[in-house]
Amino acid sequence: MPSSSSDADLIARARSGDDHAFGELVARYEGAVAATAVGMLGAGDDAEDVGQETFIRFHHSLDKFRGESSLKTYLVHIAMNLSLNVLRSRRRLFARFVSREEAAADVPEPRLGPEGEYDAGELRAFVRRAVNGLSEKHRAVVVLRMFQDCSTREAAEILGVPEGTVLSRLSRALKELEPLLSPYVRGGTGTVLPENAL
Amino acid sequence: MIDHERPTNHPIEPLLRDAAPTAFAPGFAGRVHARLRAEREDVLPRALERHFIRIVPLAAAASLLLAAFNWWGARGAASSALDAALNLPPVTVASAYATASLFGSTGATETP
Numbered sequence: 569m570p571s572s573s574s575d576a577d578l579i580a581r582a583r584s585g586d587d588h589a590f591g592e593l594v595a596r597y598e599g600a601v602a603a604t605a606v607g608m609l610g611a612g613d614d615a616e617d618v619g620q621e622t623f624i625r626f627h628h629s630l631d632k633f634r635g636e637s638s639l640k641t642y643l644v645h646i647a648m649n650l651s652l653n654v655l656r657s658r659r660r661l662f663a664r665f666v667s668r669e670e671a672a673a674d675v676p677e678p679r680l681g682p683e684g685e686y687d688a689g690e691l692r693a694f695v696r697r698a699v700n701g702l703s704e705k706h707r708a709v710v711v712l713r714m715f716q717d718c719s720t721r722e723a724a725e726i727l728g729v730p731e732g733t734v735l736s737r738l739s740r741a742l743k744e745l746e747p748l749l750s751p752y753v754r755g756g757t758g759t760v761l762p763e764n765a766l
Numbered sequence: 767m768i769d770h771e772r773p774t775n776h777p778i779e780p781l782l783r784d785a786a787p788t789a790f791a792p793g794f795a796g797r798v799h800a801r802l803r804a805e806r807e808d809v810l811p812r813a814l815e816r817h818f819i820r821i822v823p824l825a826a827a828a829s830l831l832l833a834a835f836n837w838w839g840a841r842g843a844a845s846s847a848l849d850a851a852l853n854l855p856p857v858t859v860a861s862a863y864a865t866a867s868l869f870g871s872t873g874a875t876e877t878p
């Protein structure tokens with residue numbers, strides 16, 4: 569059961585060797601780290617490894633963590649850097665064989681269910697794979713701003729680029745995703761309905 | 767810290783926010799703990815490895831220095847640069863016999 573202890577309290581206990589406190593921090597921020605790692609790399613072993621490595625590194629640097637940024641930002645920063653490293657090594661291995669366009673074209677469209685609506689899980693998977701088809705730079709911005717709800721300033725800080733760059737990359741990324749995703753959105757309210765249901 | 771600026775207020779934005787992954791496969795925290803435990807058990811070998819890596823350049827430098835010193839001292843007398851660097855004595859028939867007498871001979875030609 570999650571406790572109501574503050575991050576600072578849990579960190580202090582984890583520093584003194586309390587594994588239970590560290591476990592609570594893992595449970596509390598697993599979602600944020602998963603959104604970054606899975607958002608950047610897709611679900612699978614690489615994302616899981618990045619997730620584990622993020623918390624291991626955090627554990628090693630418990631004494632150094634001063635709380636200058638929020639713990640979420642700190643962990644997301646580590647997860648993003650590790651994810652980008654994985655993407656760099658993947659690029660070296662596969663870029664010559666599979667182009668990004670080919671990968672993006674491989675996204676299967678969600679199917680309509682008997683009720684005439686798209687399955688929410690299928691649609692989420694479709695959206696994630698569409699995001700995965702973006703370039704690394706555009707994907708990173710979408711993951712931070714849309715999946716993590718980071719501010720532009722936080723995203724800029726994590727990626728080490730100016731805020732204007734974050735905004736322009738986000739704008740380009742949304743433009744790129746629009747033709748793929750807009751058929752599944754109606755009214756701008758997040759209500760997901762098939763085109764022929766209206 | 768979180769602002770909610772919407773640079774485009776784009777219609778696909780809610781779809782993207784809804785698609786955010788929320789967790790790893792079940793048991794993630796347990797797997798992190800298992801890795802931490804494994805790392806703790808691995809502390810001694812890692813410490814030795816770290817120290818060894820620090821010592822290697824020093825040992826290599828010391829070996830080179832010693833070889834250079836040997837070579838410099840025996841550069842005229844040794845038959846090759848390698849012999850000089852390793853401080854090997856020149857091999858002659860006399861030195862071979864001297865070595866045999868040093869360790870004692872076990873050859874069949876020896877008579878009591």
